[in-house]
Amino acid sequence: MENLAEAFLGLSREDFSLLGAIETGMRTHEWVPTFIISKLAGLSASKSEYRLQHLFEKKLVVREAQHYLGYQINFDSYDLLALYDFVRRDQVKSIGERIGVGKESIVLGAQGYASLAIKFHRQGRTSFKHVRRLRDHLKDKPRVPWLYAASLAARREYQVMEKLYSKVSIPRPVAISRHALAMEYVPGPLLNRITLEDPEDGLRLILGEVGRALGQGIIHADLSEFNIM
Ligand SMILES: Nc1ncnc2c1ncn2[C@@H]1O[C@H](COP(=O)(O)OP(=O)(O)O)[C@@H](O)[C@H]1O
Ligand SMILES: [Mg+2]
Structure with missing residues (x-):
């Protein structure tokens, strides 16, 4: 998505209800029929159809019309639903x-x-x-x-x-x-972007972290200079 914040601000509470309804419906339907969406969203059929068309034009839902008209959310709308949650819970401002x-x-x-x-x-x-x-x-x-x-x-x-x-x-x-x-947020560059003055000391620090993680029963399966800041 070009701009998540902009897309977020362009949606109404009803749009989020519809996206959430499609998400729920996708547990049982690959393509969620319109009548199920409107029921789950608690909106009238005509209102739902109107808003769904709007969401479709914004590329926030995918639809298929083979046997019936059915909808799916995509990663963009999934992002927006998660962000909506964070904002509602006051975790993201x-x-x-x-x-x-x-x-x-x-x-x-x-x-x-x-x-x-x-x-x-x-x-x-x-x-x-x-x-x-x-x-x-x-x-x-x-x-x-x-x-x-x-x-x-x-x-x-x-x-x-x-x-x-x-x-x-x-x-x-x-x-x-x-x-x-x-x-x-972790400030600072990724390890692959910098040259260490004392690489051996750096290595010691890293292995110390690896050891402590191991002490908790965890092994990092993707430890590289791209995953160390
Ligand atoms: N907490 C964070 N603070 C700052 N930058 C981060 C943070 N988490 C991730 N990033 C940035 O995002 C990149 C991707 O994150 P990463 O967790 O490595 O994803 P993946 O597991 O898909 O490789 C990192 O290389 C880093 O540049
Ligand atoms: Mg990574």
Whole structure:
């Protein structure tokens, strides 16, 4: 999305109800029929249709009209729903620029009680293999894998961060909604951008952190100069 904050401000409370209704409906329907959306959103059929058309033009919903008219949300509207949650819970007061792009995420700066970074997970968009493997172990197979994969990844990351942040030098996790994880902002450059004056001392520091994480039963599976600040 070009500008999350702008898109956010362009939506009404009813739009958020409709997006939330589609999200709920996607647990049972791959494409959520209009009558279910309006019921879940608590809005009249005509109002729902009108607002859904509006959301479709803004590219915040996807639709299919093979057997019936059905809707899905996409990653952009999923981002907006998560942000809506953070704002409603007073955890985020303003949102800033994109400050990073990960292998499977987008990270934005934000303000809450302190400077924050919000990591929007994007798992499942490019690689379905991993998701399929996960899915095979589940009784209730999710109908829309990306939505499930991204929120599961965020939840796992949040749990590990909660467990480690008091002992290991990682950002403090602040809030989670769906696939979005808000944490404290870490100032400073990534290790791949700088040359250390004393690399051996740097290595000692890093291995110290690795050791403390291991003490908590956690091994970082992707430790590289791109993941150290
Ligand atoms: N708490 C944070 N404070 C500042 N920048 C961050 C923070 N978290 C992530 N970033 C930036 O976003 C980039 C991607 O985040 P990362 O967690 O590595 O994503 P991924 O797991 O998808 O690789 C990082 O390399 C960094 O530049
Ligand atoms: Mg990374």
